[in-house]
Amino acid sequence: MLSNGVGRIVDTNKIIRKSSTPIGGVRTIALTAVGSGMIALMPLAVGAQTRGAEILQQANKAEIAQAAEGGVTLSNDMLSFDISAQPLAMALVDFSRVSGIDVAVDGTLPDGTQSVAVQGNMTAGAALDRMLSQSGLIWNAVNPTTISIIDPVREDAGNASIITVPVTVTATERALGPNGVPDKVYETPGSVAVITQESMRKSPVREAREIFNNVAGVDISNDARDPGLTVNVRGQQEMGRVNVNIDGARQNYNQMTHGTSSRVYLDPALLAEVEIEKSNLNQNGGAGSSAGIVTMRTLNTQDILDDGEKWGGKVNVSHGTNDYEFAGDAAGGVRLAPRFDISAAVSRKVIGDYSPGKRNPALFTDGNGNYHDVHSSRPEYTFLRQTSGLVKANVHLTDDQELNLGYVGSKSNYTKTNDVTNTRPDLNETKTHTLTAKHNWNPSTDLVDLDTHVYWTRTESNQYRPTRFNTSGSVSQNPYDTDYTLDTTGLDLANSSKFELYSVGDGLSKVSFDYGTEFFHDRAKTTSEVEDLGGSGSAYQAEGTTPSGERDVYGGHVTATYGWNDVFQISGGFRYDRYELTGDSYWCEALPGGFTSQQCGSGNDVPLDVDLSEDRVSPSFGASVTPFPGLQFFANYRENLRALTVMEAMFKGMHIGDQPVTYFSNANLKAEEVETKEVGVNFMFDNVIKQGDGFRAKLSYYRSTIDNYTTVGFVPLPSLPSVNWPSVGAGMVNLSDPVYMTGTELEAFYDAGEYYFGGTLTTSDIDLIGNYNQFILDTTYSTAAQNAATYGTVGGLFGIYAPPKRKYTLDGGFRLFDQDLVLGMRATFVYPEENYGSQVGSVSLSTVGGEYYKYRVFDFYSSYDINDAVKLRFAVNNLFDEGYVQGSGGTYAPAPGRTAIISLSGNF
Numbered sequence: 001m002l003s004n005g006v007g008r009i010v011d012t013n014k015i016i017r018k019s020s021t022p023i024g025g026v027r028t029i030a031l032t033a034v035g036s037g038m039i040a041l042m043p044l045a046v047g048a049q050t051r052g053a054e055i056l057q058q059a060n061k062a063e064i065a066q067a068a069e070g071g072v073t074l075s076n077d078m079l080s081f082d083i084s085a086q087p088l089a090m091a092l093v094d095f096s097r098v099s100g101i102d103v104a105v106d107g108t109l110p111d112g113t114q115s116v117a118v119q120g121n122m123t124a125g126a127a128l129d130r131m132l133s134q135s136g137l138i139w140n141a142v143n144p145t146t147i148s149i150i151d152p153v154r155e156d157a158g159n160a161s162i163i164t165v166p167v168t169v170t171a172t173e174r175a176l177g178p179n180g181v182p183d184k185v186y187e188t189p190g191s192v193a194v195i196t197q198e199s200m201r202k203s204p205v206r207e208a209r210e211i212f213n214n215v216a217g218v219d220i221s222n223d224a225r226d227p228g229l230t231v232n233v234r235g236q237q238e239m240g241r242v243n244v245n246i247d248g249a250r251q252n253y254n255q256m257t258h259g260t261s262s263r264v265y266l267d268p269a270l271l272a273e274v275e276i277e278k279s280n281l282n283q284n285g286g287a288g289s290s291a292g293i294v295t296m297r298t299l300n301t302q303d304i305l306d307d308g309e310k311w312g313g314k315v316n317v318s319h320g321t322n323d324y325e326f327a328g329d330a331a332g333g334v335r336l337a338p339r340f341d342i343s344a345a346v347s348r349k350v351i352g353d354y355s356p357g358k359r360n361p362a363l364f365t366d367g368n369g370n371y372h373d374v375h376s377s378r379p380e381y382t383f384l385r386q387t388s389g390l391v392k393a394n395v396h397l398t399d400d401q402e403l404n405l406g407y408v409g410s411k412s413n414y415t416k417t418n419d420v421t422n423t424r425p426d427l428n429e430t431k432t433h434t435l436t437a438k439h440n441w442n443p444s445t446d447l448v449d450l451d452t453h454v455y456w457t458r459t460e461s462n463q464y465r466p467t468r469f470n471t472s473g474s475v476s477q478n479p480y481d482t483d484y485t486l487d488t489t490g491l492d493l494a495n496s497s498k499f500e501l502y503s504v505g506d507g508l509s510k511v512s513f514d515y516g517t518e519f520f521h522d523r524a525k526t527t528s529e530v531e532d533l534g535g536s537g538s539a540y541q542a543e544g545t546t547p548s549g550e551r552d553v554y555g556g557h558v559t560a561t562y563g564w565n566d567v568f569q570i571s572g573g574f575r576y577d578r579y580e581l582t583g584d585s586y587w588c589e590a591l592p593g594g595f596t597s598q599q600c601g602s603g604n605d606v607p608l609d610v611d612l613s614e615d616r617v618s619p620s621f622g623a624s625v626t627p628f629p630g631l632q633f634f635a636n637y638r639e640n641l642r643a644l645t646v647m648e649a650m651f652k653g654m655h656i657g658d659q660p661v662t663y664f665s666n667a668n669l670k671a672e673e674v675e676t677k678e679v680g681v682n683f684m685f686d687n688v689i690k691q692g693d694g695f696r697a698k699l700s701y702y703r704s705t706i707d708n709y710t711t712v713g714f715v716p717l718p719s720l721p722s723v724n725w726p727s728v729g730a731g732m733v734n735l736s737d738p739v740y741m742t743g744t745e746l747e748a749f750y751d752a753g754e755y756y757f758g759g760t761l762t763t764s765d766i767d768l769i770g771n772y773n774q775f776i777l778d779t780t781y782s783t784a785a786q787n788a789a790t791y792g793t794v795g796g797l798f799g800i801y802a803p804p805k806r807k808y809t810l811d812g813g814f815r816l817f818d819q820d821l822v823l824g825m826r827a828t829f830v831y832p833e834e835n836y837g838s839q840v841g842s843v844s845l846s847t848v849g850g851e852y853y854k855y856r857v858f859d860f861y862s863s864y865d866i867n868d869a870v871k872l873r874f875a876v877n878n879l880f881d882e883g884y885v886q887g888s889g890g891t892y893a894p895a896p897g898r899t900a901i902i903s904l905s906g907n908f
Helices: 061-068 088-099 124-131 183-187 197-202 208-212 539-545 646-650 783-787
Strands: 017-023 026-032 038-041 079-083 102-106 118-122 138-143 146-150 167-170 192-196 218-220 231-233 242-246 271-277 292-298 311-320 324-337 340-351 362-365 371-373 384-398 401-416 426-441 450-465 475-477 480-504 507-530 549-564 568-586 607-628 631-642 661-664 672-686 694-707 710-715 728-734 739-751 755-767 806-816 821-831 855-865 870-877 899-907
Touching: 079 088, 079 124, 079 507, 088 102, 088 124, 118 124, 183 192, 183 672, 183 694, 192 197, 197 271, 197 870, 208 218, 208 271, 231 242, 231 292, 480 539, 507 539, 507 646, 549 646, 568 631, 568 646, 607 646
Parallel strands: 102 146, 242 292, 661 728
Antiparallel strands: 017 026, 026 167, 038 102, 079 118, 138 146, 192 271, 218 231, 271 292, 311 324, 311 899, 324 340, 340 384, 362 371, 384 401, 401 426, 426 450, 450 480, 480 507, 507 549, 549 568, 568 607, 607 631, 631 672, 672 694, 694 739, 710 728, 739 755, 755 806, 806 821, 821 855, 855 870, 870 899
């Protein structure tokens, strides 16, 4: 995971005015001080503590006097500096980051003051001497960890009664580009992405999936008829392949339908940031996963209040066309004491059934070869009523201990259907609850930075499936009332230990160890009631496809990293993973003395106890080299065990509806084993064309190999006497051939303050042969079943979701009128993968059948800062009213057409 630390500029005694405004994506802090005019800067790296409990102690007049008398000196430790000639304020920021020494400015820095380049190994004092050698300024040590920059020419340098003019200092971390992505993304030797709150707010979204639209290598597979998120990372999704969590609490909910099964429910209005880790799974959060970790961090006090504020809040209200009726949220926080703060937020969204785009109405051809457009695949039943909220509390127990408590919950009411004609809707109410407790202990030693985290999360969904009627008006299928519940309880601990070694050659070398352990327990329960109105239908059909059961997953990891002079870094580690699954299933198994004559799925079948477990030790390696500042090459390798889920291991029952399909449990199912290799490069340059601009880019290429890939496959029926079998059988299967997933990811942008432009590129290719052992039951099969060529090949697979073959996004705009007005455009071009699918008779065997058509979508967004507290936003999504189906497959519904949204935001 990336650090959550940010640079701070604070003065608890002397600040009388503060404003924080993104200017060209660079966070600047303007401070006006009285007295000695001390403006203090907290460093981001060595020696800087950015947790809420650690507040920078400011220099006072007594310390200045002591420094002037020469009573204080800095450490003589040798440090490695590589600071280019640049504006002095920025150079001092770099110096502070390297040395861990806080910088205070006495008065103002003269306009246009440039630093001298500082490169090589030297003491902090020698570095300052060189940096200031042509500025006319001097420095004094206020205390061993703080220095003051003074202009000796000023006659009032020692006059403590003068009120100074504002001083602007650029923070250590820049956040440039159209989406304000922080620099930490481009300093990380691996594939990682961050979705900022700025990105989520600049163009209001109808549904949560839209916040991922501009992330390379990430797609959302479910459509607007279900507000839950199914996140696809590098071609992998569902069944825990991607750990999607809220504030570190895993969201493992699964519900089998015609579409995607794994979903996470959360209103993006409550989000502060989303971090997507695609490379490093050798950390807490990696247990049982294989593709990535998606951490959705919700709002906390530091996201609501500015530094120094005692209390305050934020309000956002939106309304739009195309049945975008209302979206509003309010958040507030209060610092009750220096060591205690609380915050809360609430959100409400009301949207109706939208209209699809009318331009280019062609959508897809299904697995049976039938053509569909926006008229034949209607998007009815896309309304949503969602209420969400959170409460957070942060307690700074001591100077080195912090406790964070939180609750996040939501309730969503919606109607959905998974068929093309939208004639069979289900009524749904989904509730979520997430409780988290985190403790950090970071004493004054490099050996301990211990994080402890416990959590509990519940997703409970009630689905009412109304009565179905045949053409004559009589009842064909009885109504179902089904409750799905999944509880997940988890615990994880992680620590980091750092050591500085003796100099090697002309550079410093450091070693760090990151290690930890995690455990989580899933408990799934499904109950269904069916009202007998004379039609077909039994409770076991719903209870079997999303079965009850329990799962335990354990994980432990350790990584050792060696770095030399910020130029070279190498890491190696391993993780141990184990899972255990228990539950009750059934199928028509052989009995002593003969076969049962009971029909599989009748509710009276012979029990089959499921007790599965597997474990594995998985290695990982990484290396990076920075030949010169701003350019970093990296390579990573890892292996992972993807644990089976309760739904996969105990899948059973029978299809609900017109197609009679019996589902068989596969007691021989195996966990997936995944190997991923990647190479990449980071670019991070400032002052490229003009002073203060910035260019950032991340390019990577990956290849994943998946053994025992698990999905639903159609299987032959066992040869049992006196059994009236339905026409088709299905069960979870392991593919016998490896699945290869390769791709390229690029994100790049240039930011010049007054204007910016950038974009992403994603290419993806899935090499899937699709063979599998169709004889999943330990019983006999008829000769016809054994000779059937339909099963056991790719034509019999169901539920494989392929991300787009190519996807491009472009984003650019202007910041006008002192950057108070922002005007921007976004474009998305998608070329879907050639999806998998075929048919047997009249049965389409693949969710992702046929062909989805390419499309392009343009969005307009704008914002205007009316004043420091009020902002107005206006956006038009799908500006040219394009008709399309989202390119990752698994959906029959077209996306929303042109939608204009106006929003008003206020701070208080």
